[in-house]
Amino acid sequence: MGYAGTKFKTELLSHTPPHDDRIKELSAWCLTFCKSGLAPTYEGGSYGNLSFRTKSGDEAFIITAAKSGLGESNTEDRFVQVWNIDLEKRIVYASGIRNPSSESMLHYSIYKARRDIQAIFHGHCKQISLQAPLIGIPETHKEEPYGTTNLIEQVMKILGDNKIVEMKNHGFLSLGKTMEEAGLLALHCQRACKEHNIILSSLLELRYRCPHWLYEKTSLVLQQAHLFQKHPLHPPLPEEASSFRANQQEPQPPRCQDLL
Ligand SMILES: [Zn+2]
Helix, strand or coil, X not given: CCCCCCCCEEEEEEXXXXXXXXXXHHHHHHHHHHHCCCCCEECCEECCEEEEECCCCCCCEEEEECCCCCCCCCCHHHXXXXXXXECXXXXXXXXXXXXXXXXXXHHHHXXXXXXXXXXXXXXXXXXXXXXXXXXXXXXXXXXXXXXXXXXXXXXXXXXXXXXXXXXXXXXEEEEECCHHHHHHHHHHHHHHHHHHHHHHHHHHHHHCCCCHHHHHHHHHHHHCHHHHHHCCCCCCCCHHHHCCCCCCCCCCCCCHHHHC
């Protein structure tokens, strides 16, 4: 999917970059997304955008700038404070040096609909895109171009209380009460999808080499492969994000219902 800039008008209320201690943590997650292959690069930027809500109960948020390389040195000028959005007129009111991410309207709509969510991370991951429907991650019914109202509508149709959803032929959205929750959920799903793919590929290959009774057995296993997600291995907290953990307890694997 090619990137052709933002599809809304930005009104910059001030040209001052946002100052917020939490930008360091957001920046660390941008780096982790890049290193983990969750935000692949294109010429001049990275696919994906990450944000956190600046004040509980308010729709304002800080988000990565449009066309920014998430793996580059993420100084404050790479982030934009979005104050409000007129969805009908497609005007984003913001402060910063650059334009906010092209998916700012989508982030805004989710923050508006989900008061429990404080961080929204969007990435592009082949493994998740391929395996999402197989391991029970909700997926939008129809592909829509990035940054459009149609895409927002498709996401809203399936969002419900889910914390991770896949946008058909596009990428995923992971949500959390904290940035750590949103980030770990994305890493967890990437890992689960990779391992699920290996298991399915091995079983499919085996099916063509085995006697009839074993063929039947593997069919059963394939049908029940979704059970894999109930016993996932939890990925370690990335080094660059670990210093932001509020307490030093070991992370608990997300419960199955948290993933859906
Ligand atoms: Zn995208």
